[in-house]
């Protein structure tokens with residue numbers, strides 16, 4: 001990856017230009033109108049200023065969730081006495097000086113708005129000293145009026161203390177949430193900035209308590225600081241390069257959250273929210289997650305500054321890409337590839353406490369796709385906890401290692417390890433257990449396949465591929481399905497989508513449909529019930545706005561309802577055909593709802609279990 005640091009905020013090497021008040025014609029072109037909404041807005045602006053000032057260490061002190069005090073100190077370049085006074089003027093900035101500069105912004109700030117906005121709604125104190133100067137400066141402002149401007153002793157760098165936020169604006173103070181909620185929002189901003197600038201050290205204290213710290217280091221260290229060691233270890237790294245360059249860390253589909261709060265998107269080191277990129281992430285995980293669940297992802301995209309406009313949002317929280325399609329496609333393809341490319345194979349590895357035949361909680365996980373490059377980062381993890389080896393099965397080349405399972409088994413498979421997909425011609429079907437699980441002998445040991453989710457995956461991929469029309473099997477006698485009014489409204493709108501999948505439904509009066517055909521090759525014991533279940537699930541999902549993209553929801557539901565059920569007896573040819581179809585799928589390992597399809601128990605694990 002080329003060194004893209006030159007256009008990252010806060011990484012400027014040249015000396016800082018002095019602060020100037022922007023002329024009105026430039027000021028008016030800035031998407032501004034800074035509104036300080038809550039303590040976290042103050043934290044974000046001040047920490048960004050510290051990073052823009054080249055700080056190596058930033059520390060934040062909060063009291064009462066930031067309501068009583070937000071103090072941010074840095075060891076950055078500081079300001080002279082004149083600059084300190086100018087800095088609190090509106091539109092005074094050292095970061096741009098011409099309208100053209102707006103198209104090559106390489107700093108977090110550029111509007112010259114944050115400090116005056118904060119100072120107008122708080123008791124504001126700025127203490128600053130440039131490294132080369134003997135003396136520092138103190139500026140004290142109350143509700144926007146400068147009450148003190150004097151020399152002061154200070155270490156090099158800048159400290160801004162913001163107390164009694166919104167005391168003069170009770171309406172805004174009223175909207176603040178609980179101390180813990182406000183604190184969490186501030187922490188979220190700092191953590192995002194730590195991921196963007198992992199080289200800087202961060203410390204956040206809330207009263208006497210340390211709430212977050214990051215010692216400074218590389219992105220891996222920052223992932224550990226933000227997510228903790230266990231989650232960080234599971235993240236799957238991926239990267240790609242075009243005109244844009246992308247680095248991402250993805251949680252396996254088993255590590256989900258009920259909302260997007262743990263999705264971290266960055267463009268040129270700026271934390272942003274972006275519908276475009278979020279959509280690309282959703283698409284990459286499509287079919288791998290339970291409904292209404294979201295993965296943890298860190299997506300760091302670097303774009304030449306002239307291909308992205310950061311001057312589009314008053315809080316600088318969104319950007320506009322010049323080449324939207326390219327950004328979307330790079331993120332989608334890279335993530336998708338890393339997630340499903342060669343399969344995330346759940347494996348059973350014996351636990352140190354004794355053999356575990358079935359995966360339990362974190363006792364089984366996903367092996368990252370071999371082509372997800374940069375996988376060696378796990379090795380740099382300084383001290384994995386004792387149960388670390390249960391998270392990943394050992395790579396092939398370590399299988400012969402004698403003695404206790406080495407910690408090196410944490411290492412994801414390297415790219416030269418061949419795709420470990422099973423070859424259907426080399427499988428021997430041993431039978432069905434509990435009418436639900438198909439047990440197969442493989443050249444490496446055993447595989448256990450959940451027949452329902454396996455079939456669900458097969459149907460899901462078949463329904464999802466728009467390329468091949470889904471063949472239909474017409475019913476000798478059409479079935480009438482009565483619907484409630486609520487259901488009818490939703491179902492009638494989607495008849496075409498159902499037809500695409502092979503379910504031929506026809507409107508039959510205002511509150512009924514005729515089922516004329518179903519996808520060919522399905523063994524449906526109760527056609528009517530299957531279709532009814534599918535329709536009501538789609539209705540529910542439509543009403544509950546947490547669903548995936550509508551077509552996706554229809555496809556997932558149809559696949560689930562039409563698949564063989566747990567408890568259905570299958571003949572050997574049926575099992576074989578199911579496994580063959582499964583192994584032809586893009587991702588034969590995880591069902592569209594995110595459940596594992598197949599668990600492998602390799603010979604090496606068997607030998608460990610039996611202590612051979």
Ligand SMILES: Nc1ncnc2c1ncn2[C@@H]1O[C@H](COP(=O)(O)OP(=O)(O)OP(=O)(O)O)[C@@H](O)[C@H]1O
Nearest residue numbers: 049050053087093094109110111112113114115158
């Ligand atoms: N911690 C700091 N260290 C050194 N200089 C600072 C610091 N904070 C602010 N400044 C100076 O004060 C100026 C004004 O800061 P302010 O945050 O108001 O505006 P900005 O960062 O230029 O733009 P924005 O409103 O987008 O944040 C900055 O341009 C910078 O020169």
Ligand SMILES: [Mg+2]
Nearest residue numbers: 045049109114
């Ligand atoms: Mg700023």
